[in-house]
Amino acid sequence: MIRYFTVLLLTLSFNISAQVPNPKAKEFYDKALKNISERKSVDAIENLQKAIEKDSTFADPYFKLGQINEAARNQENAIKFYKKAIELRPNDPLLTQGYTYIGTRLIKAGEYAKAKEYLSFSVRNVPQNSPVMKQLTRQLEQCKFGEEAKSAAMPFKAAEMGSTINFKNKQYFPVLTADNETLIFTARSDDGDENLYISQLTNSTWSAPKSISEKINTTANEGTCSISADGRTLVFTSCDGKNSLGSCDLYISKKVGEEWTTPENLGGSVNTPFWEAQPSLSNDGRVLYFSSDRQGGYGRKDLWVSELKENNTWTKAINLGDVINTANDEISPFVHANGHTLFFASDGHLGMGGLDLFMTESKIGIYSKPENLGFPINTHEDQVALFISADGSKGYYSSDVKPDIKLFQFDIPAKLSEKFKRASYVKGTVKDANNNQNLSAEIELVDLKTNKIIEKTTSDAVTGQYTAVLPNGSQYGLFINKKDYFFKSLTFNFSEKTEADGKSIDILLDPIKKDVKTVLNNIFFDSGKAELRPESFTELDKLQLLLAQNPSLQVEISGHTDDVGKDAENQALSEKRAFSVADYLIKKGVNPQNIKVKGYGKTKPLVPNTSEENRQINRRIEMSIL
CATH class of the missing domain: 2.60.40.1120 (Carboxypeptidase-like, regulatory domain)
Known part of the structure; x- marks a missing residue:
């Protein structure tokens, strides 16, 4: 949008002067305009500077030098010349491009109040319903959001993870296993080669990082990975990997014992000739989120998801939809260990400028409106990615510490922790x-x-x-x-x-053999009753399947109570509960001749009935193979 605005005003502002400049200055300025039309930028700059030398109050050459430096991406000079033009001719609508450029840069510097002053001027001087107006309106919303976020700042103190972990000039995209004892991250060598490194936590100390595996790290770039909760399924990005479908692809490797398998390209259901990167796996490694700039999305980079089917193939990746994805970039998805909170970075949702971190909750596949994580987790600078431990206590991320990129950790603020x-x-x-x-x-x-x-x-x-x-x-x-x-x-x-x-x-x-006895831990009854609660059905169905697969098995279903209450009542209740289990199995097709039912009351405790916890253990249904 801003580039469109620049082009528009470049075409409309060749002669913006409302003052009468020094004739010689005007002559040099006109030459500069001719140079610009002929694409002779060096000559144009020289003539504009001569015009200023002849008349330092002539605003037009300053403004034109601002435009030239903006196009050349020389921010410092662009701001300097735009400001001088505005100083000489304040409140001139023809200088709107300068106001917009400065206001935009002030947002990027986190100076929201000053940015609002400049951008408010621009809003008054551009066509209604134009693309530029939409962009300016959004930037003013960012100013308001940024000011409010700063006023509601959360306690936040990040700490470098130390020289042992930050062992190279650049390391980023950290992930951990569910027990917080294994850390994997990407590190870049001075020659630009990216590889994956692993560190183990022992006695509260991280070990020196080592290459995750020679099978995974190669002369190609490997990075931005995700690990399953148990640390045994790894998905990572490689932009030059073997069997690549084009651009960057996602690869998978499994850990068996202490060895990683040779990585495999995840194939055409996940990868395309476009860019696929920044994976995030569910706890069991069966659901994969990632970012891609493939066609069919809502913007430049979108978030997508694929699931592992029973036949060990991945479903065709689907877009997460327009609640999450925008016309801009959505990157770095991270699905928390709770299974339904998704974090990601975006410059399309309202934030503090650039890429901010957001969270959304998924319920039956429907995502809530993304919520900005707030200040100071988000700032005016780009926040690219975040990992939060399964227990919700720690956050991990990488940050530019010029000229390096280092890994940091922080305690999750209570205000954020209570949201997931x-x-x-x-x-x-x-x-x-x-x-x-x-x-x-x-x-x-x-x-x-x-x-x-x-x-x-x-x-x-x-x-x-x-x-x-x-x-x-x-x-x-x-x-x-x-x-x-x-x-x-x-x-x-x-x-x-x-x-x-x-x-x-x-x-x-x-x-499976005679005399095996086991407690059915997921059989539930209301207090004093023998009717099965619905939470029992999963375990009972598994038991029915086991008996169906082994039709010759003879089993005893026995009920047991604690020592609270009268003996006769406990005996009767234990029998009724055992019969409820047997009746369920028989109705599901188990041969009644294979089931013996017995109630033991309080007579066979597993542990002494000396506490409520122990009594709960003794209240149980057992199955024995006869």
């Missing part, structure tokens, strides 16, 4: 209960309120390690499944949880 939900994690190792061998098992996290799978991943085939992320605000069942083994389930009620933490829980899977 935090996420906890559980991690551990999956093993065979008999021989302690590490197992690769399927990990499913189910929202028990909706019975929808919100994460699906596997434990590492070599180490057996797994990580699952549990956002605050719901009740979850974590199911660990492996063929020929009885599944395990864990339950987490985070409906009222506001803080975030991490748990380490190792999983021992029992092979």
Whole structure:
């Protein structure tokens, strides 16, 4: 828009003088105009300077020198000459281009009050409903927003991550695993080569960064990556990579044990001959957000999303829509570990000038209106990207510290933290209960309120390690499944949880055989009642499937209570609850001859009934293979 304005006024302002200049000065000025029409800029500048020497009060040559320097992108000189012209002939509508140029630069410097003075003059002197008027109106909105944002500044203190992490002149785009113990970022060598580096947190100290893998880092540029919550799925950008579809493409690599697989181009569902970069993965690595300037969007660079299908192929990427994307740039998406808060950078939404950081919430695929993160996270300078830890406590970003680019971290201000939900994690190792061998098992996290799978991943085939992320605000069942083994389930009620933490829980899977006994942790009843609550259905359906796949299994469903209340009542309640489970399975097709039902009341506690926490453990449904 501003370039259009420049061209427009260059054509209209060849002779703007309203004063009578020194004749000799006018002669030199006219020569300069002729030089400009002949594209002889050096001669034009020389004649304009001579005109000023003959008459230092002649505004026109100053203004014309401002235009020439603006076109040459010499900001300092452009401002100097425009200001001199305005000083000599203030409030002259023919100098509107100078007012606009200075006002625009004042926004970029964060001087909103002064910018408003200059731009308000311009608004009064350009055609209504013109592209220039739209641009000026938006800039005045930025001035107002910038002033209000500064007046509502949040506590903010960023700190460099130290010389160990900032080991090169330029490093940027940091990402972390859900446990905050693995940091991956891009660093650029002096020769311009970009590579990915990894650092581990041990005893609150980051290790010296090392190349993530020789299979990933090559002589081509690798950078701007994203990592899944467990640190075992990596998507990164390469602009010169093998099998590139053109420009910059996205590549994927998997970590098995301690080794990364050879990266693969994500293919035509994600990549195009256009620019694709700045990926962000969901916790389980099955949803991918990224920025692209491909055709079919709303502006220059838009945000897009693709999902991993069951056959391990990616869906055709779709645009996130015009609630998020604008006619300008939307870049650097980051989906928080809570699964529904999306952060990104944009110069199309209202901000403080240039690129600002925004957040939006997704509910059933519909995004809320993006909200500016506010000052001083956003300033008059460009804010390009942000990463926020799963627990919502820390933010990470890179910033120019001339001549370097360094990584910084900061505590998330309370005003921002309260706007999105935090996420906890559980991690551990999956093993065979008999021989302690590490197992690769399927990990499913189910929202028990909706019975929808919100994460699906596997434990590492070599180490057996797994990580699952549990956002605050719901009740979850974590199911660990492996063929020929009885599944395990864990339950987490985070409906009222506001803080975030991490748990380490190792999983021992029992092979399907006689005398195996397990607690069905996600079977729920109201107090004193035997009717199954809907949150139980996911686990019961998994149990039904297991029994259908193993039709010869004979099982006992047993109910247990704590020691509160009368023995007879506890005995009766435990039997009724066990029958409710058996009835559900039978209605789903399980052979009733294969199910034995037993109520044990309080007679078989797992732990002493000495606390409410222990009593809750003892109130349970068990299944035993007979």
